[in-house]
Amino acid sequence: xxxxxxxxxxxxxxxxxDLVAKAELADNGPVKGQQVIRPTGYAIWERMVDEIDDRIKxxxxxxxxxxLLVPQSYLQREAQxxxxxxxxxxxxxxxxxxxxxxxxxxxxxxxTVIGEYMAKWVQSYRDLPLLLNQWANVMRYEMRxxxxxxxxxxxxxxxxxxxxxxxxxxAFTLRILHEVYADFMRDVLAVPVLAGLKxxxxxxxxxxxxxxxEAMMRDGKALQMGTxxxxxxxxxxxxxxxxLGSDGKEHLSWTTSWGVSTRLVGGLIMAHGxxxxxxxxxxxxxxxxxxxTVKDGEGVAETAAKLRDELKAVGVRVKHDDRVDIPFGxxxxxxxxxxxxxxxxxxxxxxxxxKATIVRRVDGSKTPVPLESVVTAVVDALAADQAALYDEALxxxxxxxxxxxxxxxxxxxxxxxxxxxxxxxxxxxGEATAAQSGVTVRCLxxxxxxxxxxxxxxxxxxxxxxx
Amino acid sequence: xxxxxxxxxxxxxxxxxDLVAKAELADNGPVKGQQVIRPTGYAIWERMVDEIDDRIKxxxxxxxxxxLLVPQSYLQREAQxxxxxxxxxxxxxxxxxxxxxxxxxxxxxxxTVIGEYMAKWVQSYRDLPLLLNQWANVMRYEMRxxxxxxxxxxxxxxxxxxxxxxxxxxAFTLRILHEVYADFMRDVLAVPVLAGLKxxxxxxxxxxxxxxxEAMMRDGKALQMGTxxxxxxxxxxxxxxxxLGSDGKEHLSWTTSWGVSTRLVGGLIMAHGxxxxxxxxxxxxxxxxxxxTVKDGEGVAETAAKLRDELKAVGVRVKHDDRVDIPFGxxxxxxxxxxxxxxxxxxxxxxxxxKATIVRRVDGSKTPVPLESVVTAVVDALAADQAALYDEALxxxxxxxxxxxxxxxxxxxxxxxxxxxxxxxxxxxGEATAAQSGVTVRCLxxxxxxxxxxxxxxxxxxxxxxx
Numbered sequence: 001x002x003x004x005x006x007x008x009x010x011x012x013x014x015x016x017x018d019l020v021a022k023a024e025l026a027d028n029g030p031v032k033g034q035q036v037i038r039p040t041g042y043a044i045w046e047r048m049v050d051e052i053d054d055r056i057k058x059x060x061x062x063x064x065x066x067x068l069l070v071p072q073s074y075l076q077r078e079a080q081x082x083x084x085x086x087x088x089x090x091x092x093x094x095x096x097x098x099x100x101x102x103x104x105x106x107x108x109x110x111x112t113v114i115g116e117y118m119a120k121w122v123q124s125y126r127d128l129p130l131l132l133n134q135w136a137n138v139m140r141y142e143m144r145x146x147x148x149x150x151x152x153x154x155x156x157x158x159x160x161x162x163x164x165x166x167x168x169x170x171a172f173t174l175r176i177l178h179e180v181y182a183d184f185m186r187d188v189l190a191v192p193v194l195a196g197l198k199x200x201x202x203x204x205x206x207x208x209x210x211x212x213x214e215a216m217m218r219d220g221k222a223l224q225m226g227t228x229x230x231x232x233x234x235x236x237x238x239x240x241x242x243x244l245g246s247d248g249k250e251h252l253s254w255t256t257s258w259g260v261s262t263r264l265v266g267g268l269i270m271a272h273g274x275x276x277x278x279x280x281x282x283x284x285x286x287x288x289x290x291x292x293t294v295k296d297g298e299g300v301a302e303t304a305a306k307l308r309d310e311l312k313a314v315g316v317r318v319k320h321d322d323r324v325d326i327p328f329g330x331x332x333x334x335x336x337x338x339x340x341x342x343x344x345x346x347x348x349x350x351x352x353x354x355k356a357t358i359v360r361r362v363d364g365s366k367t368p369v370p371l372e373s374v375v376t377a378v379v380d381a382l383a384a385d386q387a388a389l390y391d392e393a394l395x396x397x398x399x400x401x402x403x404x405x406x407x408x409x410x411x412x413x414x415x416x417x418x419x420x421x422x423x424x425x426x427x428x429x430g431e432a433t434a435a436q437s438g439v440t441v442r443c444l445x446x447x448x449x450x451x452x453x454x455x456x457x458x459x460x461x462x463x464x465x466x467x
Numbered sequence: 468x469x470x471x472x473x474x475x476x477x478x479x480x481x482x483x484x485d486l487v488a489k490a491e492l493a494d495n496g497p498v499k500g501q502q503v504i505r506p507t508g509y510a511i512w513e514r515m516v517d518e519i520d521d522r523i524k525x526x527x528x529x530x531x532x533x534x535l536l537v538p539q540s541y542l543q544r545e546a547q548x549x550x551x552x553x554x555x556x557x558x559x560x561x562x563x564x565x566x567x568x569x570x571x572x573x574x575x576x577x578x579t580v581i582g583e584y585m586a587k588w589v590q591s592y593r594d595l596p597l598l599l600n601q602w603a604n605v606m607r608y609e610m611r612x613x614x615x616x617x618x619x620x621x622x623x624x625x626x627x628x629x630x631x632x633x634x635x636x637x638a639f640t641l642r643i644l645h646e647v648y649a650d651f652m653r654d655v656l657a658v659p660v661l662a663g664l665k666x667x668x669x670x671x672x673x674x675x676x677x678x679x680x681e682a683m684m685r686d687g688k689a690l691q692m693g694t695x696x697x698x699x700x701x702x703x704x705x706x707x708x709x710x711l712g713s714d715g716k717e718h719l720s721w722t723t724s725w726g727v728s729t730r731l732v733g734g735l736i737m738a739h740g741x742x743x744x745x746x747x748x749x750x751x752x753x754x755x756x757x758x759x760t761v762k763d764g765e766g767v768a769e770t771a772a773k774l775r776d777e778l779k780a781v782g783v784r785v786k787h788d789d790r791v792d793i794p795f796g797x798x799x800x801x802x803x804x805x806x807x808x809x810x811x812x813x814x815x816x817x818x819x820x821x822k823a824t825i826v827r828r829v830d831g832s833k834t835p836v837p838l839e840s841v842v843t844a845v846v847d848a849l850a851a852d853q854a855a856l857y858d859e860a861l862x863x864x865x866x867x868x869x870x871x872x873x874x875x876x877x878x879x880x881x882x883x884x885x886x887x888x889x890x891x892x893x894x895x896x897g898e899a900t901a902a903q904s905g906v907t908v909r910c911l912x913x914x915x916x917x918x919x920x921x922x923x924x925x926x927x928x929x930x931x932x933x934x
Binding site for chain 2: 027029030031034035036037038039042043045046062063064065066067068069070071074086087088089090091092093094095096097103104106113116117120126132136137139141143152153155326
């Protein structure tokens with residue numbers, strides 16, 4: 001088969017760029033750093049949204065919509081927050097042909113505007129917890145951009161919650177990390193993630209603690225897939241989010257925020273893609289079974305339609321490609337690029353033999369299957385391939401993770417993967433040293449891999465180069 | 468019961484404002500004309516999105532995402548379009564602390580940027596039709612705003628399609644009007660809409676024809692609920708959307724665009740709401756059955772949980788309110804305000820009698836129902852009330868629609884409702900005269916109520932005051 005993409009081993013960033021273009025996932029927008037997400041890419045994002053939204057709603061969180069534009073003065077109320085975001089803002093100065101009285105910025109995130117409304121809506125302890133989420137676009141000015149991974153505008157969800165106590169806010173931050181993010185990433189995306197605590201240096205601007213899910217890409221670099229922030233009382237103080245307690249006294253609330261973005265699409269591509277294109281985990285895939293009419297012939301259309309209906313009936317997301325006027329090879333290459341987990345090929349020759357050919361994207365294997373067994377074979381293959389992708393990614397990460405005992409070794413190991421080092425052998429000084437070589441502390445975990453509540457003795461740091 | 472809202476007959480705009488605030492649907496945003504859609508309001512919008520999105524996908528249209536920011540130069544390429552939108556634009560002049568080389572505007576609509584990409588993606592007749600949609604926020608500067616109905620930022624879907632022929636584009640414009648918009652509005656929103664053609668004066672900036680769905684609100688005014696535009700070759704010319712035909716020659720495409728927005732939420736409120744609050748049609752309602760524990764008592768919690776599970780099992784969207792520490796009356800008023808179609812009240816006294824009380828929002832009727840019949844009663848009531856709301860709205864519109872024979876009469880009739888007049892007795896001059904009294908031509912239909920393909924002899928105009 002002709003080479004379609006630059007091989008990963010030759011030039012990984014180029015492979016990524018080729019894939020995003022040739023699988024028709026996204027395009028650069030007309031304004032610097034913006035992106036156009038094409039239908040093939042957007043269908044992947046829609047599936048992510050569905051799965052994440054279900055999990056968010058399971059926690060009792062409700063969706064809402066807050067404005068795109070934020071007064072500059074809002075941003076300035078929390079000192080660290082304005083420091084973190086002011087340099088990245090896009091500013092609107094005119095509307096309706098006139099200059100605005102006060103310039104407003106396109107939200108880089110909605111902490112401040114939501115803080116303002118929480119203060120209004122939270123009056124008594126009965127109003128807590130207040131659990132809000134929004135699916136929205138945000139903008140941050142970026143000098144160097146890459147489709148899905150770093151763009152000036154991106155789509156995301158941002159959760160914002162207010163609680164009566166530190167304990168409740170803390171537990172909710174971790175619940176989102178585990179039950180929404182890590183669960184979705186592992187079970188749906190088939191991406192093994194490290195869940196852990198960020199160092200002070202990598203924390204969200206204004207947060208007490210930031211928790212993160214970190215994944216290894218197929219070039220050994222890390223990608224931060226999602227974060228959950230414990231904001232303490234910083235925003236509650238800045239926006240005066242107070243409530244009357246059951247004790248009859250006024251108290252400050254405790255808030256959290258958490259988000260994942262279209263960056264997840266980039267992570268998915270780089271975690272599973274190979275030299276032939278994307279490989280979509282079956283649970284996520286918008287098209288799980290891509291049914292291809294190889295060429296026309298007696299009974300082919302009828303059999304294909306019957307197969308399609310049978311697959312739909314058992315809940316398989318199936319798409320029928322009967323564009324026999326386009327060369328089969330071209331369509332097959334396109335299907336590999338787009339990463340549909342299963343391809344079912346059906347032509348007159350197959351039909352004469354009473355069979356169809358099942359091609360599995362995960363390993364490229366081709367198996368002729370009797371027509372009456374196709375549905376079962378597809379269902380089985382989808383389940384097996386979901387597990388296979390996860391296992392492959394986990395093995396890859398384990399093979400490229402090295403335990404080291406000083407920062408020099410960590411930087412060396414980070415050339416090809418992750419380095420694990422006791423945090424007390426690294427510390428903020430080691431972190432600064434590593435940063436000079438472009439290596440960062442991705443997260444801190446307990447020695448057994450669990451997530452600490454705070455920085456505590458005995459933590460292990462994972463260092464890597466990162467996107 | 469104490470008066471909760473300003474009555475509709477006393478002050479309809481005030482009633483609307485009261486309802487939006489007290490049912491916790493939306494709030495004003497911090498920047499002029501922006502809105503915060505609160506969870507109760509957003510859940511309604513989410514249900515609309517689900518239903519509309521299903522219908523859009525049925526037409527073969529795929530979702531995508533285009534950038535928020537549009538170069539000013541794009542807007543200028545289509546003469547009528549720039550004239551229509553330039554005065555409404557919000558302009559971004561700075562990013563990352565620096566002035567931009569070219570100012571960019573926040574999309575007032577995405578015709579221009581999508582035109583640019585269609586030109587790139589459409590090469591051959593095989594690429595047509597290209598059927599795209601996006602769910603997005605847009606901004607238009609507005610001097611006088613009203614939550615949901617007219618806001619500077621709103622959420623919407625905008626469909627954009629390119630076709631090989633006039634006939635195909637024309638048919639698709641009408642397919643969206645009928646199968647997506649009118650079908651959704653009638654069947655899900657229970658709002659009877661007039662589908663028709665806009666006059667030249669009311670057309671979208673740059674369109675050949677605009678088709679519309681118009682509904683009557685409970686103050687007799689019209690609301691434009693959604694529009695579908697035939698853009699002819701205007702945008703294809705401006706953006707050079709050409710394709711190589713099967714005849715081996717280059718041709719210009721024909722494009723369409725169509726949209727509905729969060730304005731639909733305002734329309735829903737004003738089409739069905741009464742002096743006690745919102746009345747949600749069951750098919751749309753995020754909560755169809757609101758199950759209230761009146762007060763605690765032996766077996767109440769268990770029975771409520773059982774009822775909830777049984778209702779869920781038959782597909783009813785049910786919410787259990789067991790906040791017995793909040794006075795029952797307050798909760799009941801709130802449920803009326805929010806418009807849940809069915810309320811099920813269960814307390815120790817009901818339980819002792821082996822019954823629950825079913826309260827129907829549509830007419831306020833209360834019926835004690837044996838516990839074992841509650842599920843059936845709820846399912847039946849939901850179906851009946853969907854029809855009842857539609858019938859009531861239709862009757863209301865019919866009672867307030869008058870056939871007239873000159874523009875003066877039309878203006879008079881528009882004080883309380885719709886006026887129907889042969890278009891040749893009104894014409895562009897009559898339209899201008901009526902406009903001086905704040906009355907506009909909402910749409911043109913054939914005498915039998917069907918939608919004309921173009922302006923043709925014998926059409927009937929419906930005139931009204933409008934939002």
